[in-house]
Amino acid sequence: MAAGSVVQYSGHKYLRHRLALSIISGKPIKIGNIRSEDKNPGLRDFEISLLRLLEKVTNGTVIEISVTGTAILLKPGIIAGGPLVHDCPLSRSVGYFLEPVIMLAPFAKRPVQLTLRGITTDDHDLSADLIRTVTLPHLQLFGISEGLELRIKKRGAPPGGGGEVQFLCPIVKQVKTLNFVEPGKIKRIRGIAHAVRVNPQFSNRMIEAARSILNRYIPDIYLHSDVYKGEESGKSPGYALSLLAESTTSALFCSEVTSKPGVAPEDIALQATRAILSEISKGGCVDQKHQSLVLLMMVLGSEDVGRCRMSQPTPRTIQFLRDIRDFFGTSFKIVSVDPTKPDSSNLLYSCYGVGHVNANRDIA
Amino acid sequence: LALQRRRTRRDWMKDIYSSNLTPEEIVSQSPSSSSTTSTAGHTKEREHDDDGFFFAKKPSSSSDHPTSESPDSDSDYADKSKPTLNLSELTKWEDEDMLESIRGLFITGVDGP
Numbered sequence: 001m002a003a004g005s006v007v008q009y010s011g012h013k014y015l016r017h018r019l020a021l022s023i024i025s026g027k028p029i030k031i032g033n034i035r036s037e038d039k040n041p042g043l044r045d046f047e048i049s050l051l052r053l054l055e056k057v058t059n060g061t062v063i064e065i066s067v068t069g070t071a072i073l074l075k076p077g078i079i080a081g082g083p084l085v086h087d088c089p090l091s092r093s094v095g096y097f098l099e100p101v102i103m104l105a106p107f108a109k110r111p112v113q114l115t116l117r118g119i120t121t122d123d124h125d126l127s128a129d130l131i132r133t134v135t136l137p138h139l140q141l142f143g144i145s146e147g148l149e150l151r152i153k154k155r156g157a158p159p160g161g162g163g164e165v166q167f168l169c170p171i172v173k174q175v176k177t178l179n180f181v182e183p184g185k186i187k188r189i190r191g192i193a194h195a196v197r198v199n200p201q202f203s204n205r206m207i208e209a210a211r212s213i214l215n216r217y218i219p220d221i222y223l224h225s226d227v228y229k230g231e232e233s234g235k236s237p238g239y240a241l242s243l244l245a246e247s248t249t250s251a252l253f254c255s256e257v258t259s260k261p262g263v264a265p266e267d268i269a270l271q272a273t274r275a276i277l278s279e280i281s282k283g284g285c286v287d288q289k290h291q292s293l294v295l296l297m298m299v300l301g302s303e304d305v306g307r308c309r310m311s312q313p314t315p316r317t318i319q320f321l322r323d324i325r326d327f328f329g330t331s332f333k334i335v336s337v338d339p340t341k342p343d344s345s346n347l348l349y350s351c352y353g354v355g356h357v358n359a360n361r362d363i364a
Numbered sequence: 365l366a367l368q369r370r371r372t373r374r375d376w377m378k379d380i381y382s383s384n385l386t387p388e389e390i391v392s393q394s395p396s397s398s399s400t401t402s403t404a405g406h407t408k409e410r411e412h413d414d415d416g417f418f419f420a421k422k423p424s425s426s427s428d429h430p431t432s433e434s435p436d437s438d439s440d441y442a443d444k445s446k447p448t449l450n451l452s453e454l455t456k457w458e459d460e461d462m463l464e465s466i467r468g469l470f471i472t473g474v475d476g477p
């Protein structure tokens with residue numbers, strides 16, 4: 001919170017992780033040129049809603065939005081946590097709002113108990129299912145585990161939403177240094193097929209189709225048909241298949257495809273299944289969708305060298321690495337895992353942790 | 365041979381931390397073509413572009429990738445964590461040999477020779 005350097009960015013891209021980095025590091029952030037060339041310039045409703053949510057999660061945060069909505073200035077307060085409720089606009093799913101909160105929550109003053117209402121699964125952000133089964137286990141790698149939970153109380157498919165999830169996150173003093181370099185071999189595959197306000201048989205049809213490809217690899221496959229009825233099934237019809245594969249060293253890979261008009265449940269399932277094979281084939285210890293979260297926790301870790309083997313960075317990850325350097329001054333060392341094989345796409349990411357200590361924490 | 369290997373290996377740190385390439389440009393470079401020299405050349409070329417003549421301002425983030433799906437080019441969805449599935453890329457998994465090629469990554473598969 002020391003006055004001084006304001007970290008500046010231009011444009012609306014990567015807004016979420018930049019706001020999260022600002023709040024964790026305590027450095028003010030200024031973002032200009034937010035869709036200033038657009039026909040409809042400025043912040044969108046979901047971005048404003050996210051700012052409001054961050055205001056609720058923290059205490060003393062000052063947010064200034066320019067009259068045109070094309071520039072914001074955020075001066076971070078402390079991460080307060082505690083019981084919170086937020087209604088998400090239907091333009092984005094709860095995952096959009098939850099992802100930056102997951103980055104902050106372990107460093108709060110009090111454990112976060114956040115209830116979010118809105119769409120629980122869509123094509124743009126991690127769904128409630130993936131966050132529960134894949135994102136949260138990634139936090140466990142860093143010693144954030146006791147009491148970490150996401151409850152899916154009601155499902156809400158787009159466009160009507162009507163879903164509700166509750167995120168519970170413990171607080172930590174400091175995150176553990178990661179040393180995750182053995183990808184292991186895939187030992188089990190799990191899946192969740194859910195269908196709301198459509199024929200419940202759709203779940204089983206998706207499961208059958210996914211098994212037609214997956215059964216060849218390993219016997220330990222359990223695809224669960226998750227049924228939500230009545231009030232709990234939200235306001236709109238929809239279905240989706242989420243898959244996750246776990247290796248002998250607990251590396252996780254995931255994929256998910258949601259229903260689209262005019263596409264049969266079998267085809268949705270086949271797409272999800274092929275997507276997870278594609279993710280598995282990339283190798284490494286961390287799924288591509290979770291690179292940023294793992295890298296962030298590595299930087300915040302104790303003052304020691306953290307190492308993780310991953311596949312090539314996605315564009316989001318590349319920008320995240322650059323932004324981490326802006327906030328924490330830390331660069332990662334990124335080298336090929338096996339220099340004798342130039343075609344190996346796996347990389348070893350290592351960095352020296354900044355030793356971030358949760359100064360907000362209530363000493364009980 | 366060792367020299368050749370060194371050249372084809374890619375310097376991610378240099379691309380990420382000391383080039384002006386956009387993240388999308390870095391990723392779209394194929395690993396083999398990314399020897400450090402070509403990267404530097406590319407960077408220079410781009411800087412030149414930026415400093416040079418006027419260009420029609422491209423409104424959307426994904427203007428570099430005209431083939432990408434429409435939801436991505438919609439600037440409202442620029443900040444999304446679930447990448448749009450590349451359905452044509454996934455069709456390779458319809459091939460039996462392709463499916464067999466990753467068997468070694470599962471516990472039931474045997475290690476290669």
